Amino acid sequence: MTSFSLRQHVPWLIHILGWILLGFSLFMFQPLTWQVDLPYQFWEKQIIFFGLLVGLYYLNAQVWVPKLLFQNRISLFVGLVLLSIAVMVFLSKQIEMWLNLPELMHRAFHPEGGPRVQRKGVRIDMFMLMTTALVLGISTSIRAVQKWQKDAQLRQELEQAKVSTELSFLKAQINPHFFFNTLNNIYALTLIDADMAREALHKLSRMMRYVLYETQNGTTLLSKEIDFVEDYMQLMQLRLTEKVNVQFDKPSPIRDVPVAPMLLLPFVENAFKHGVSALHSSRIYVGIKQYNGTLDMEVRNTVFTEKTLSLDQGSGIGLANTRRRLDLLYPDNYTLTVTEKNPDNEYAVHLSLHLS
Template identity: 35%
Template sequence: MIKKLSLTPKLGLHLLFWLAFIAYQIISLGVMSNDVVSFTFDVQQITLVLTTIIVCYTNLLIFLPKFYDSKKFATYICLLLLLVFFGALLDRAWAHFIWRRWDKYHFPERYLLDKNQFWITLRILRNAVRIFLMIALTTFLRLARRSYQTEKNIKELEIEKISAELGYLKAQINPHFFFNTLNSLHALTIDTSAKANALVLRLSDLMHYMLYKTGTSKVLLTEEIKYLEDYISIEDIRFADRLEVSFQYFGDLNGKTITPLLLLPFIENAFKHGITNGSGWVTINLKVSGNELALRVKNSYHQSIEVREHGLGVKNLKRRLELTYPDRHELLLIKHEEYFEAYLKIGL
């Protein structure tokens, strides 16, 4: 089977940029004479373009995300200057060790006029200025595109939030009435059933969190975990002995924040598909290392039951991750022989 080659918009823009750069180099060699421009291609442009691509992508793919984004500006500037100097020397090395020999056989006039020495300060300085300008241009384009994408994501998040709030108000009874009713129910069940009393308390805590905590873009990770614990406790009571549940979390949670209700869909899906043939199991592990959070959720399932990995809920979750944690998340959904696994890693 022959697969069609498809270019992503980002890759297409990169190719277009470098084609424009090559065209500019060819045009710049044109000689204006009698109102006519003659275009000349010099083989030395091959290594010139190659050197420019190497230094520009070293900055874009390594220096920018590792040092500039981490606000290590002094380190970034020092490394950038070293990169410019390296690029200038590399360009000079191509010219002296390769293209000078080429000129000897193909352009003897130019070979005789050229100086037979590697270190020519003016040429190295000229190379450095050209490379610096290209790095500055590509950096500006990258930061401008990132700024535009961030602003676009913020607007989309605001629209989705307003839409979700309107849908919630239309579909649900007055949440304050429901919350107050739960408190009244809790008072009535104090002397009747300890299990019912605990269930009502958990429901009340869930409602309180959804009403008063999730209106902001970020919540404390400890509060989000408390919410998950309440939800898991309710499901544990609901399924009784039919479902074996394990929830563990590790690491330094203090001061960490997260988008509210981001982790809940993984837990909900695990409970939804965890019961097979009347029983099952769910294991949830959450670990925080530095500024990285890793969530791994596993649940049993029967092979005869179709597990939908790419339903509407998953699509919405992926879109939410793209908006709130762009380039800072990893999501894996794996269907094993006897269990289903979901893995999420995000940079807090």
Template identity: 35%
Template sequence: MERVKRIFRLTHLVVWLLFTWLVSLQLDNDKDVYWRSTTAAFIATCLYVFYLHFYLLTQYTGRQNRRDYWLRVAGIMLTGPMPFLLFHQKRFDAGYYFMHLIATVPLFLFLSWLARVTENLVLNTIRKEQLEKQAVEAELVNLKSQINPHFLFNTLNNIHTLVYKQAPAAPEAVMHLASLMRYMIYESNAATVPLARELDYLQDYVSLQQLRYKNSPVVDLHIAGETAACSIAPLLFIHLLENAYKHSPARLEPGDLRVWVEIKEDCLTFRVQNPIAKKPARALEEPGGIGLPNVRKRLALLYPGQHTLDVHSTGNTFTVTLAIHGLHTPAHER
């Protein structure tokens, strides 16, 4: 905001210097013997009227007491030509006074009003954009913070059991949890992260969830395309994967959860499919939950008009497909 105000002040200075140069050049071409004093007198009158009204508008913007404002405007109109009379070397000439009263003063009253309205419009637009940006950022922070705490508690209990049994998988589980927490706390604060890092986060999550199952890996993950050159908003897929675990049967066979990630040109497709438990403990989109409603809100904020989220159920399986287009478009253009 201060930067914009400095730009306005610099613009005022440049415009007035250019205007002074043009007036002096015109008076010099007209062979006016007193062109220097005439220029100084005319510019002084213009500055007096312009900035007195400019700051008067600042004082009375949005106020209901219009009577005082118009009284002060009348005072500016009556005293406006006085600087011209003070600076000019000629003796007092009533013609000069009335000429400036009729022509110059109203003109610069209007120009000062136009300048104030323009500045207010620009500053108010910037303030509105900043407030909207802060609201969006606060909403995104809130949505990203809604990772299920039960997962963390369950994982710690599972690791505690592994440590108690002195299982060889305990150190690796601790490393997966550390990597997952490091990503959630530090790396996910960025606007976008490399897709490869987001997929590493998902794989750490899958590895920790696998502690619940004695079978071979229950998640079948397929990745197609070049992930190194692609960036994505962080923590965008975790809710979809978490829901797949939550609404699947308690016992999962190897490969029951299927996850596809495909990158084709500037389009990313993420699909997760899981079997549906016959008697789910909770509704798929429970009120206040962190599943699909969370993902829909974040997508609306991050990729407006650039995504599709399709949900399909066959009665036995539940499939969610997320497609994001224009991933190479800069964030400020989105």
């Protein structure tokens, strides 16, 4: 526990150490301090600028870099950096005049009252210019390295998630109960309607082919994913009674875009698992829409008191892991809203996914 706590505070300790070193350079590592007894106004100036540099560091690291540089607003970022350096140099001159430092420094170096040398032109505080540029450069570099490390960790986490969960996801999502129940339903259907039985067998074969082959890549076409969901729903209807009303709406025509395979099925599975009753009438609705590069999916099913409705339950890898999968594959590009019970006594799931 102690080592974990120390590891958590290492970044703060590094910051504190860095500011101590900068403060030492500002207050102690000054050649002038070893030559004369400087007026206290000199130290007041150093304290003021030390505070300004600390504020500028965190303003750049927390606001300008993530909101401008990382968002490709490079011109505005560079402009603000140059402006902040110019402001710091300008303030250096103004504070010196406010504290009357030129006169006081002249007296410290010439206690006998020698003549003052008047410098022509604008004098630029090169030490403040270089220090400000250094602080901004360090701030930008550290923030960029942190982002690179975070992105690398996210990529590694995604790869680990693929290795550890994709196989179980792709193979277990169509669980054995569904497979064998569907085969039994098809077998019974052969005695009643051979043509319908052949069509159902074809759908099941197409689904298994999709699971085994089409999902080996990281993405699949949206049209194939929607066809898979539709096949699943039609096969599930083979074992349902007339008490269950199933409705499926899909976009027409479908604008094909890459999408993660088996991403939509868990929501539909959840509806069939929890929204069907052998005693009461029920309704399952699945609607998929496309607009402006966004995929919109709505799944609703009737709520029964004897059923447990939760995003943490379900077959396959479960809907909780589906949410985690969305976090990994589409960070900041999706919204998932779950309503446990709407006014129509339905459990509703709404997914809005931005697909580039």
